[in-house]
Amino acid sequence: MTLPLRLLYVAVLQVILTSFITYFLITDEYRDLSEKNVVILENFLIEQKKQALKNYTSIALTSVNQAYDSPKKNSHQTAQEVVADTFNGLVYNGDDGYFFIYDELGNSIVHPKEPYRVGKNWWQLEDSNGEKIIQLLIKNAKNGGDFYRYNWLKPSEGQKVQKISYSIYMDKWDWMLGTGVYLDDVYQQLSNLQAQMDTHINYTKHIILIVAMSSIFFIFLFGIMVNLSHKKKADAKISELSQRVIDVQEEESRHISRELHDGITQILISIKYSLEATGLYLTKNQQEKPVTLKSAQENLAVAIQEVRRISHHMHPQILDELGLSEAIESIASDFSKRTKVPVQVNKPALRKLLPDFINTTLFRIVQEALTNIQKHAKAKSVLIALSVESDWLTLIIQDDGVGFDIARTQSKGIGLRNLAERVEHHRGKFTIKSSKMGTIITVKIPTASFVNHFNESTIHSDKNDNNNER
Incomplete structure (x- = not known):
């Protein structure tokens, strides 16, 4: 066997x-990551539902406190009727959010969505697992209030789905007051997330296969050429092919890593902020953080680190639906609502002016910058300015926060470095200036880097129009 053939093999x-x-390493990593993300999100959503139920119950009790706390004995029966009528009218979340009341013997007193239950005893009512639903709700209520999951008829859909209820005990009248929310929307959301992750996993697998098959094809192609040429030329060709294969693999690795960080990481970070906000809310209300919430925060931190290590891409749908200008304004508005920090957006109408790859780059820069501002800057105001002038497309993001050490940040994280690489790919300039007075991020992309995109699109569109006219 000749040396060129050996090198080829x-x-x-x-x-x-x-x-x-x-192929198998990334697939396994993605699977593990997606399962962790689903568990984290499920715990977070369930905790949100539980907190909402407590809030609804607290608000409802406040609305009947005057009747419930009435000291007049002769008004006891009247007060119960007033409270029952009040709870019959308390409905939230459309037809699916309501309150129900049973006495300590299991007699139904209030049930606005199933009035046929009122006046009857449901002490022996069981679910599909044989658990005594009313008994467990009363038990939880007497123990100081707790949650219970079971299957129950959803009014808006007319079928039984999983429900989580929170019940408390009204000692004065020996009543169990409860309310609940249905969890089908939570599991639908988790199912959608899992489907999206599976789609991206399959996409990545296809990319790996395409790259592998393309590499093999080019290797065989150049191998045949090497075998027909001189030995020295053959050796040079094989060396060149080896380098090209390495370049393709490295480029694909950078691409996957960059797209992962700019995509699903933002979702995980938003979940992290929501968990932190929930923790702060509990602390503010002098409530201890649930163990599940602490575990969710720890697992989320691990998941974020895993995401930074694995390649993945999630395309910003808001950019496709609204265009760049509206997308920046929308994310700025969400940022202001979340942080109470005003954001001024100066922009031209760019919905149809820029190609998708420029829109995505600029949107990701704004998204990453606002995330860093919320996390570190302690800013009181933010300015986002987008303009096109003098053959340059310019984006400026400025805040009046505490600033940061640019060199240290760039050495530790991949966020700013990835953004800079994106801009440089379009022959642009990415600069950051930071001090104790604030931070300014400036992005300048020459219009020449994307003007040909419009020329080619126009030519293609004109050809299609001519063909249609014929």
Whole structure:
């Protein structure tokens, strides 16, 4: 066997092994990550539902405190009727949010969505698992209030779905007051998230296979050319092919890593902020953080680190639906609502002016900058300015926060470095200036880097129009 053929077989084997290992490694990592994300999100959503039920119950009790706390004995029966009528009218979340009341013996007193239950005893009512639903709700209420999951008829859909209820005990009248929310929307959301992750996993697998097959194809192609040429030229060609294979693999690795950080990381970070906000809310109300909330925060921190290490991409749908200008205004508005920090947006109408790859780059920069401002800057105001002048597309993001050490931040994280690489890919300039007076991020992209995109699109559109006229 000639040396060129040996090198050819070695190169092919290397690509096959590398592709095989990469394929299964990334697939397994993605699967593990998606399962962790779903568990984290499920815990978070359930905790939100539980907190909402407590809030609804607290608000409802406040509305009947005057009747319930009445000291007049002769008004006892009247007060109960007033409270029952009040709870019959308390409805939230459309037809699915309501309050129900049973006495300590299991007699139904209030049930606005199933009035046929009122006046009857449901002490022995069981769910599909044989658990005594009313008994457990009364038990939880007498123990100081707790949550209970079971299947119950959802009014808006007319079928039984999983429900979580919170019940408390009204000692004065020996009443159990409860309310609940249905969890089908939570599991639908989790199912959608899992489906999206599966889609991206399959997409990544296809990319790996395409790259592997393309690499093998080019190796064989150049191998045949090498075998028909001189030995020295053959050696040079094989060396060049090896380098090209490495370049393709490295470029694909950078692409996957960059898209992962700019996509799903933002979702995880938003979940992290929501968990932190929930923790702060509990602390403010002098309530101890649930163990599940602490565990969710710890697992989320681990998941974020895993995401930074694995390649993945999530495309910003808001950019497709609204365009760049409206997308920036929308994310700025959400930021202001979340942080109470005003954001001034100066922008031209760019919905149809820029190609998708420029829109995505600028949107990601704004998204990453606002995330860092919320997390670190302690800013009181933010300015986002977008303009097109003098052959340059310019984006400026300025805040009046505490600033940061640019060199130290760039050495530790990949966020700013990835953004800079995106801008440089379009032959642009990415600069950051930071001091104790605030931070200014400036992005300048030459219009020449995307003007040909419009020329090619116009030519293609004109050809289609001409064909249609014919």
